[in-house]
Amino acid sequence: xxxxxxxxxxxxxxxxxxxxxxxxxxxxxxxxxxxxxxxxxxxxxxxxxxxxxxxxxxxxxxxxxxxxxxxxxxxxxxxxxxxxxxxxxxxxxxxxxxxxxxxxxxxxxxxxxxxxxxxxxxxxxxxxxxxxxxxxxxxxxxxxxxxxxxxxxxxxxxxxxxxxxxxxxxxxxxxxxxxxxxxxxxxxxxxxxxxxxxxxx
Amino acid sequence: xxxxxxxxxxxxxxxxxxxxxxxxxxxxxxxxxxxxxxxxxxxxxxxxxxxxxxxxxxxxxxxxxxxxxxxxxxxxxxxxxxxxxxxxxxxxxxxxxxxxxxxxxxxxxxxxxxxxxxxxxxxxxxxxxxxxxxxxxxxxxxxxxxxxxxxxxxxxxxxxxxxxxxxxxxxxxxxxxxxxxxxxxxxxxxxxxxxxxxxxx
DNA sequence: ATCTTTGTTAACCAAATGGTTAAATCGTTT
DNA sequence: AAACGATTTAACCATTTGGTTAACAAAGAT
Numbered sequence: 294x295x296x297x298x299x300x301x302x303x304x305x306x307x308x309x310x311x312x313x314x315x316x317x318x319x320x321x322x323x324x325x326x327x328x329x330x331x332x333x334x335x336x337x338x339x340x341x342x343x344x345x346x347x348x349x350x351x352x353x354x355x356x357x358x359x360x361x362x363x364x365x366x367x368x369x370x371x372x373x374x375x376x377x378x379x380x381x382x383x384x385x386x387x388x389x390x391x392x393x394x395x396x397x398x399x400x401x402x403x404x405x406x407x408x409x410x411x412x413x414x415x416x417x418x419x420x421x422x423x424x425x426x427x428x429x430x431x432x433x434x435x436x437x438x439x440x441x442x443x444x445x446x447x448x449x450x451x452x453x454x455x456x457x458x459x460x461x462x463x464x465x466x467x468x469x470x471x472x473x474x475x476x477x478x479x480x481x482x483x484x485x486x487x488x489x490x491x492x493x494x
Numbered sequence: 495x496x497x498x499x500x501x502x503x504x505x506x507x508x509x510x511x512x513x514x515x516x517x518x519x520x521x522x523x524x525x526x527x528x529x530x531x532x533x534x535x536x537x538x539x540x541x542x543x544x545x546x547x548x549x550x551x552x553x554x555x556x557x558x559x560x561x562x563x564x565x566x567x568x569x570x571x572x573x574x575x576x577x578x579x580x581x582x583x584x585x586x587x588x589x590x591x592x593x594x595x596x597x598x599x600x601x602x603x604x605x606x607x608x609x610x611x612x613x614x615x616x617x618x619x620x621x622x623x624x625x626x627x628x629x630x631x632x633x634x635x636x637x638x639x640x641x642x643x644x645x646x647x648x649x650x651x652x653x654x655x656x657x658x659x660x661x662x663x664x665x666x667x668x669x670x671x672x673x674x675x676x677x678x679x680x681x682x683x684x685x686x687x688x689x690x691x692x693x694x695x
Numbered sequence: 696a697t698c699t700t701t702g703t704t705a706a707c708c709a710a711a712t713g714g715t716t717a718a719a720t721c722g723t724t725t
Numbered sequence: 726a727a728a729c730g731a732t733t734t735a736a737c738c739a740t741t742t743g744g745t746t747a748a749c750a751a752a753g754a755t
């Protein structure tokens with residue numbers, strides 16, 4: 294968020310803003326150049342094409358999310374702790390970058406395979422530790438038998454959805470940005486509670 | 495889904511398909527004409543511009559969802575029944591039109607005010623009955639005190655999210671369309687269970 | 696049969712758009 | 726200060742794109 298000074302940084306900041314707001318197809322190279330306050334040719338000087346520029350921006354945005362999540366999943370915390378920390382970390386992050394989720398979801402829908410390759414290379418996402426942990430606790434009777442995919446969908450859905458629906462939520466409830474964020478702060482606590490209650494035995 | 499015969503129907507079916515797949519900015523009038531097997535000029539003959547055509551398609555898609563939801567909310571069922579029925583109806587619907595949610599969410603993010611106007615005209619969405627019902631049951635001590643907005647976000651998030659993330663879910667879990675739908679069938683039961691458990695006293 | 700309205704198409708157009716080129720400017724090295 | 730590489734810009738280009746026009750065909754109406 295620091296102000297950009299050299300051209301490349303200015304371009305990246307501008308492209309991020311425009312791509313997040315309008316998506317790949319909706320963004321115009323001229324918009325990005327204007328936003329950056331530089332000549333359109335300079336875009337092509339630093340990044341050869343619109344696709345390359347988008348690629349760069351996307352990688353930056355998507356890459357910022359992953360490491361924290363993965364570290365968390367692979368840590369030696371309990372399942373319950375992991376769920377709590379995940380929701381808190383994730384929502385904290387997204388409050389500061391509320392346009393990111395819909396941006397990512399669009400890319401997921403546009404090019405699912407390419408998306409996965411960009412995110413994880415060729416290896417599977419590193420959820421093995423978490424899955425084993427789940428199975429173990431189920432066997433030990435600590436938590437209910439649950440399909441991990443369903444659990445994953447529940448956590449992600451509860452965390453992400455409000456942000457992709459945010460504009461109407463704000464309009465429908467008459468709540469402004471600050472109040473919306475307060476709602477999300479509540480959710481940092483309530484979502485883990487709800488999830489854990491649903492799997493605890 | 496019935497095969498279109500006259501030109502207008504063919505156009506609408508084609509436009510629906512292309513807009514759902516590529517969004518407003520990503521769709522090309524030529525794509526739609528090709529998909530419909532007609533000349534591009536005919537698009538402009540029946541619908542004057544791309545925006546008008548999109549508007550028409552969007553209204554059709556969004557409008558198909560609302561009435562069922564509203565009828566349900568305003569019915570004389572109990573809160574618990576309403577939640578159960580809503581999730582079942584909604585997921586059943588979306589299984590058959592899996593691209594609709596991301597399509598709608600994009601429009602929400604593109605033009606929030608216009609979206610609301612299209613959906614509800616100038617009046618507020620008719621959730622009064624449901625809200626009163628909620629307050630009453632809270633007062634009577636039947637359910638926990640809960641912010642209705644949070645409840646709404648929980649229900650919608652759990653129902654909708656899997657569909658907007660569907661492509662990666664299918665890839666990551668190696669599940670095909672059929673298996674994905676089976677997962678969603680499970681959710682018709684599990685989501686209401688979870689929601690109700692979270693508010694029941 | 697012919698006139699008229701409606702539906703359909705090919706050809707065309709202007710603006711927008713991603714991208715290129717060549718000249719100019721700036722900073723650094725010699 | 727001359728030379729050189731890196732950066733920046735204005736002008737340009739080719740293609741794409743939404744949209745128009747005018748001719749043409751189909752189908753009723755008289």
